Amino acid sequence: AQKITQTQPGMFVQEKEAVTLDCTYDTSDPSYGLFWYKQPSSGEMIFLIYQGSYDQQNATEGRYSLNFQKARKSANLVISASQLGDSAMYFCAMREDISNFGNEKLTFGTGTRLTIIP
Amino acid sequence: EPEVTQTPSHQVTQMGQEVILRCVPISNHLYFYWYRQILGQKVEFLVSFYNNEISEKSEIFDDQFSVERPDGSNFTLKIRSTKLEDSAMYFCASSEMGLETQYFGPGTRLLVL
Numbered sequence: 001a002q003k004i005t006q007t008q009p010g011m012f013v014q015e016k017e018a019v020t021l022d023c024t025y026d027t028s029d030p031s032y033g034l035f036w037y038k039q040p041s042s043g044e045m046i047f048l049i050y051q052g053s054y055d056q057q058n059a060t061e062g063r064y065s066l067n068f069q070k071a072r073k074s075a076n077l078v079i080s081a082s083q084l085g086d087s088a089m090y091f092c093a094m095r096e097d098i099s100n101f102g103n104e105k106l107t108f109g110t111g112t113r114l115t116i117i118p
Numbered sequence: 119e120p121e122v123t124q125t126p127s128h129q130v131t132q133m134g135q136e137v138i139l140r141c142v143p144i145s146n147h148l149y150f151y152w153y154r155q156i157l158g159q160k161v162e163f164l165v166s167f168y169n170n171e172i173s174e175k176s177e178i179f180d181d182q183f184s185v186e187r188p189d190g191s192n193f194t195l196k197i198r199s200t201k202l203e204d205s206a207m208y209f210c211a212s213s214e215m216g217l218e219t220q221y222f223g224p225g226t227r228l229l230v231l
Contacts, residue, residue: 035219045161045209045222091161105151105163105174106211106220 003027004094004109012115013082020067021077021112023092031097034075035106036066039089048090051075079114087116120144122223124210130229131200139195139226141210150193151211151220152185154178161209167193200230 005024013019025034036048051059051066059066067076079086090113093106123142131137143150152164166173167185184196193212197204207227211220 037222042224043207043227044224045211047219047221050219093161105166105176106153106161107163108161110160 002109003107004092006092006109006112008112009110010113010115012117015084015116015118016081018078018080019082019086019114021079021090021092021114023075023077023109025073025075025092025094027073027094027096029096033095033097034066034068035093035095036064036075036077037091037093037108038086039091039111041088045091049077082116084116084118087114089113120146122210122212122221124208124223124226126226127224128227128229130231133202133230134199137197137200137228139197139208139210139228141193141195141223142191143193143210143212144214144221145191147212147214147221149173149213149215149220150185150187151213152195153209153211153222154206155209155225156203156206164195164208197228200228202230204228205230 003026007022032053034051038046038048049059049061049064049066051068058068063080065078089111091111092109095104095106125140150167153161155161163176165175165179182198186194207225209225210223213220
């Protein structure tokens with residue numbers, strides 16, 4: 001089974017509208033972290049937002065918020081008031097905290113290509 | 119703001135040649151990682167490194183790959199004898215502590231001919 005599933009390969013959204021990018025995950029580990037990264041056409045990976053499995057509140061960072069529904073194992077990214085510069089590939093990733101090393105790998109989804117239409 | 123840097127940004131090599139990809143992690147970070155992304159595909163974990171040792175490696179990270187922290191700042195990925203299928207974007211990442219956010223470098227785009 002896929003550990004991270006992003007079911008939307010592509011999305012088109014009008015500028016200034018809000019957009020939700022879906023991410024579901026699969027883990028039996030009680031301690032884990034969920035991340036969203038943005039990859040513009042230039043190729044770099046830009047960290048956007050993080051949610052820990054024990055966090056009581058949904059994470060927010062500026063226009064980004066994470067709609068964390070633990071029971072449904074979903075961690076959707078919400079971008080409010082979208083801008084042309086938001087056009088990029090967006091990856092959801094999970095870190096499972098399963099060892100004592102502390103440097104657990106990230107497992108990525110296949111990504112969603114978001115295009116903002118002027 | 120501190121950032122992870124990688125050199126070169128692009129590298130073209132012939133099949134069978136050795137390549138070394140270089141990374142300078144964020145200075146106070148202790149945990150280092152390499153990932154790769156084949157064109158159009160998802161990002162895949164290669165290896166994690168802490169305290170001058172490999173902590174974990176994926177199936178991709180076979181005997182052709184090695185990592186090294188030759189000094190206090192650089193972190194390198196060596197591919198001994200490149201194959202066509204090694205063509206990909208290679209990302210270095212670092213984190214301050216193991217369970218903290220991993221910050222990625224801009225990547226090295228490797229093309230094996």
